[in-house]
Amino acid sequence: MLGEERLKKFHEFIEGFSKEELIWINGYLSGIVINGKKNGATHNIEHKHHISLNKRISLVFGTETGNSKKLAAQLATIGKKKGINVKLVDLSQYRLSDLLNEEYFFIVISTQGEGEPPAPAKKFYDYIHENDLRLPDLKFSVLALGDSSYPMFCKTGEDVDARLFHFGGKRIATLQKCDVDYEDDANRWFEAVLSYVNNQPVESPKPISEQTVAKKPSGKKYYKGTVLTNINLNDHGSNKRTYHIEIGTDEPIDYEPGDTIGIIPQNRKEVVDKIISLTGINADRIIQTSKISATVKELLTSHLNICYLLTSTIKKYAAIVEKEIPDNRVDLLELLQNYPINNEEQFEKVLKILMPISPRLYSVSSAPSAHGEKEIHFTVAINRFFKEQEQRFGLCSEFLGFLPVNSVLTFYVHKDKNFKLPTAEKDIIMIGPGTGVAPFRSFLAERDITGATGRNWFFFGEQRFTTDFLYQTEMQNYVQTGVLNKIDLAFSRDGEEKIYVQHRMIQKAEELYKWIDNGASVYISGKKDPMSRDVENTLLQIIEQQGKKTSDEAYEYLEQLKKEGRYEKDVY
Ligand SMILES: Cc1cc2nc3c(=O)[nH]c(=O)nc-3n(C[C@H](O)[C@H](O)[C@H](O)COP(=O)(O)O)c2cc1C
Numbered sequence: 316m317l318g319e320e321r322l323k324k325f326h327e328f329i330e331g332f333s334k335e336e337l338i339w340i341n342g343y344l345s346g347i348v349i350n351g352k353k354n355g356a357t358h359n360i361e362h363k364h365h366i367s368l369n370k371r372i373s374l375v376f377g378t379e380t381g382n383s384k385k386l387a388a389q390l391a392t393i394g395k396k397k398g399i400n401v402k403l404v405d406l407s408q409y410r411l412s413d414l415l416n417e418e419y420f421f422i423v424i425s426t427q428g429e430g431e432p433p434a435p436a437k438k439f440y441d442y443i444h445e446n447d448l449r450l451p452d453l454k455f456s457v458l459a460l461g462d463s464s465y466p467m468f469c470k471t472g473e474d475v476d477a478r479l480f481h482f483g484g485k486r487i488a489t490l491q492k493c494d495v496d497y498e499d500d501a502n503r504w505f506e507a508v509l510s511y512v513n514n515q516p517v518e519s520p521k522p523i524s525e526q527t528v529a530k531k532p533s534g535k536k537y538y539k540g541t542v543l544t545n546i547n548l549n550d551h552g553s554n555k556r557t558y559h560i561e562i563g564t565d566e567p568i569d570y571e572p573g574d575t576i577g578i579i580p581q582n583r584k585e586v587v588d589k590i591i592s593l594t595g596i597n598a599d600r601i602i603q604t605s606k607i608s609a610t611v612k613e614l615l616t617s618h619l620n621i622c623y624l625l626t627s628t629i630k631k632y633a634a635i636v637e638k639e640i641p642d643n644r645v646d647l648l649e650l651l652q653n654y655p656i657n658n659e660e661q662f663e664k665v666l667k668i669l670m671p672i673s674p675r676l677y678s679v680s681s682a683p684s685a686h687g688e689k690e691i692h693f694t695v696a697i698n699r700f701f702k703e704q705e706q707r708f709g710l711c712s713e714f715l716g717f718l719p720v721n722s723v724l725t726f727y728v729h730k731d732k733n734f735k736l737p738t739a740e741k742d743i744i745m746i747g748p749g750t751g752v753a754p755f756r757s758f759l760a761e762r763d764i765t766g767a768t769g770r771n772w773f774f775f776g777e778q779r780f781t782t783d784f785l786y787q788t789e790m791q792n793y794v795q796t797g798v799l800n801k802i803d804l805a806f807s808r809d810g811e812e813k814i815y816v817q818h819r820m821i822q823k824a825e826e827l828y829k830w831i832d833n834g835a836s837v838y839i840s841g842k843k844d845p846m847s848r849d850v851e852n853t854l855l856q857i858i859e860q861q862g863k864k865t866s867d868e869a870y871e872y873l874e875q876l877k878k879e880g881r882y883e884k885d886v887y
Contacts, residue, residue: 370418370515371419372400372512373401374402374423375409376424377422377424377432379435380425383425383460386498388795391792392797395796395797403795406424407435407438411442415448418452418454419487419512421455421456421458424475426465426467426471426472429465432471433471443475453483454487455484455487456486456488457472457475457490457491458472458501459471459473461492461493476490487508535577537727538566539564539723539725540723540724540726542562542720545560545561545715548785551782552782556697557697560715561691564690565689567688567689569728570683572760574729575678575679577675578711578715578724579617579672579725580714581616587612594656598612604618620670624669625670629644630642632665647669676887679754680752680754685760693753694756695716734840734883734885740768740769742833742835743835744831744837745773745774746774747773747838748816749842749846752775752840759790770801770830770835771800773801773802774816775790775802775816776816777807778807779806779809780804816850824861825861827861831876837854837876838884840886847884854873855870
């Protein structure tokens, strides 16, 4: 028992701590009691906390009717409360090549049909049965859901367990079969696997000098990457196409959540081939432009802009072919068709007046801590460019949208010093409709894996819930596991009235202002016009009304947030 004075001090001390911090303090104090020595306890506990944060733990689920999913989400929440971050993934979304890199891999999977895998997990099930893999570093365990009234009780779980063992994986807890009342068995299984994870030392990180860190860029550092995944996030029936693209490299990529990736697009092969056949030029002829010496084909494919030419370029073209050409911006192919060149030499001159292909920037949607440092993700909307300058921007989005898996592309990282997460205990408010979601996927992944205690609130909007809720499963998982404390959605075409994120902000004005006034950072990402302007006006309105301020004071308040780095925008 504490005396009155000490109790008062204790209450003063814990005032303002979050629930997670109190849970941590609870564990910390128990550690002191158990170890009987303050300093030793401090060391041990911090070390242990660190251990689980540094391990890569995936909890995947395969479900048909939702039981395995519900259970896996509950288990992930339990893990989080114990300070152990697990990456929760639906097997229908699981990237099969990731299996080779898993460290701790826990599977919750049901059996369906007559001993068959659940439909969403069939791709994974077939993959591990049709391939012979070597997984000597994998530490795994399977939780099988089933119903003992079926003759093939928990057959899929048994099959998965047997295959992973066959691949050389280490079974860290025996296969746990569960009947329809699965809760208790599942909890015991999870306790067992977590206790194993916690008692394993983490591999000590190599000293910096031994790591293969990408060289500090002198100028821009270009990476060669291979496309690992390229999927359209919108469902059938959507007006949009938004691609989630994952790129893998052989070397670590120097980037952080909040950065952008610069992609150098390539011109379409059919167009390049048409230009070559139309001009009759030898595709292998080497040409020296002011910047580079390369073959005609390489220049046209990877270096020179042939789309939506500048009016100054069109003027130069007109001078070469000695024709009057209106200065409307058109593609090179159109010019060549309408105002043909006379010979190869003329075309060589044309090649020398073309501008280089300019890179396109996209917000990074991954985090090295969560997705590995040799991987980078981004999100590309095809219609992102249609509104303003269709042809100029169509090149890169079309190029990326049709980029097949395994194709190679060049990219660089553009650092954004300002659009960065605050310290772990701070709250954040993220407003990112459409592709504005990209940096927030990255923020959430980082906060999830690092166990950041600050609260996270996300406002997302698109046209329709059923077809356009980008990264829906991931966001729902974040809600279930408590990483996302709040999510507010606005689907503009689902109801009679058009609802946008700013309308949701107004509905939550009181709470929103409280978060901001208590120190939360506010981020806006996505279209500059009209979205970011509408959102900013709404923010001012909320500050004015909830903070009982004049409009000038509200403006000053927002300015102050900017100065403190608590109001950041990534808009385009
Ligand atoms: C059509 C159907 C077929 C099933 N077949 C089997 C079976 O062969 N073996 C088994 O152990 N359980 C079987 N089950 C039971 C499920 O595995 C069990 O209900 C489980 O909790 C479902 O988990 P899920 O919601 O994650 O898919 C079957 C269930 C249904 C609806």
